[in-house]
Amino acid sequence: MSTQIPGSVVDSSLIRLALKSWPEVDDYLKVCKAVIIPIGSTEQHGPTGAIGTDALTAEAVALEVGRRTGVLVTPVQAFGMAEHHLGFSGTMSLQPSTLLGVMHDLVLSLASHGFERIFVINGHGGNIAIAKAAFAQSYSSAVTRGLPGAVNLRCRLANWFMAGPVFREARELYGESEGQHATPSEIALTLHLEPSLIDKQRPLPKPAPAGAIHGPDDFRRRHPDGRMGSNPYLAKPEHGAIFLEKASLALSEELISFMMSP
Numbered sequence: 001m002s003t004q005i006p007g008s009v010v011d012s013s014l015i016r017l018a019l020k021s022w023p024e025v026d027d028y029l030k031v032c033k034a035v036i037i038p039i040g041s042t043e044q045h046g047p048t049g050a051i052g053t054d055a056l057t058a059e060a061v062a063l064e065v066g067r068r069t070g071v072l073v074t075p076v077q078a079f080g081m082a083e084h085h086l087g088f089s090g091t092m093s094l095q096p097s098t099l100l101g102v103m104h105d106l107v108l109s110l111a112s113h114g115f116e117r118i119f120v121i122n123g124h125g126g127n128i129a130i131a132k133a134a135f136a137q138s139y140s141s142a143v144t145r146g147l148p149g150a151v152n153l154r155c156r157l158a159n160w161f162m163a164g165p166v167f168r169e170a171r172e173l174y175g176e177s178e179g180q181h182a183t184p185s186e187i188a189l190t191l192h193l194e195p196s197l198i199d200k201q202r203p204l205p206k207p208a209p210a211g212a213i214h215g216p217d218d219f220r221r222r223h224p225d226g227r228m229g230s231n232p233y234l235a236k237p238e239h240g241a242i243f244l245e246k247a248s249l250a251l252s253e254e255l256i257s258f259m260m261s262p
């Protein structure tokens, strides 16, 4: 499989699946069998954060990883499993079984064309368990359906916000105020991507602490303004640029080793 030399960044128009014709995808598959799927969520991010935070961030990191590696990036799967956020206006959630089905179908579609390395860049913690279940289901289905590449199909989940350099930078910048939802790190990245969001920023009272997650009513009772231990007012657009750089570098390296792995 061929990749760009790491560090030789290509224009994003060259790596977006949505801008390719099918013969171009055929040609791509002759030299590379890897593809990136960004997945996010459409859910509340506290009283000052954008509903689209997890989708915006996952897509931005995915496109940057694509630019650095030359690997194709599919359109973002902007809806995730956000059942516990449904107590807040604007949240749109897929049930766990629905998301599992969606992820499975997307992987199988790509595998049927010959893609063998499916690299899912995720922006939302609630998707993690389901994505992994979808991968297991996909391996099984690829065999059942007799796909020629079934034995070589590999899926990998990469959570950009959990990449080591991102995690460490967030701790250094924000300490305990990073929290677990509507975190300043993810909000900073959205401020970098979409400067109009800076107008929403304002000081907020002490957040409710992070804790166990159950249903939407319980979540809203425990976390009245939607935040879990975070202070997103600390987020700055220039931090977002740093997070994008660190996340895309770390995930590009992970993708390249994933592509080379047997």
Ligand code: NI
Binding pocket: 045, 053, 054, 123, 124, 181, 182, 186
């Ligand atoms: Ni988020």
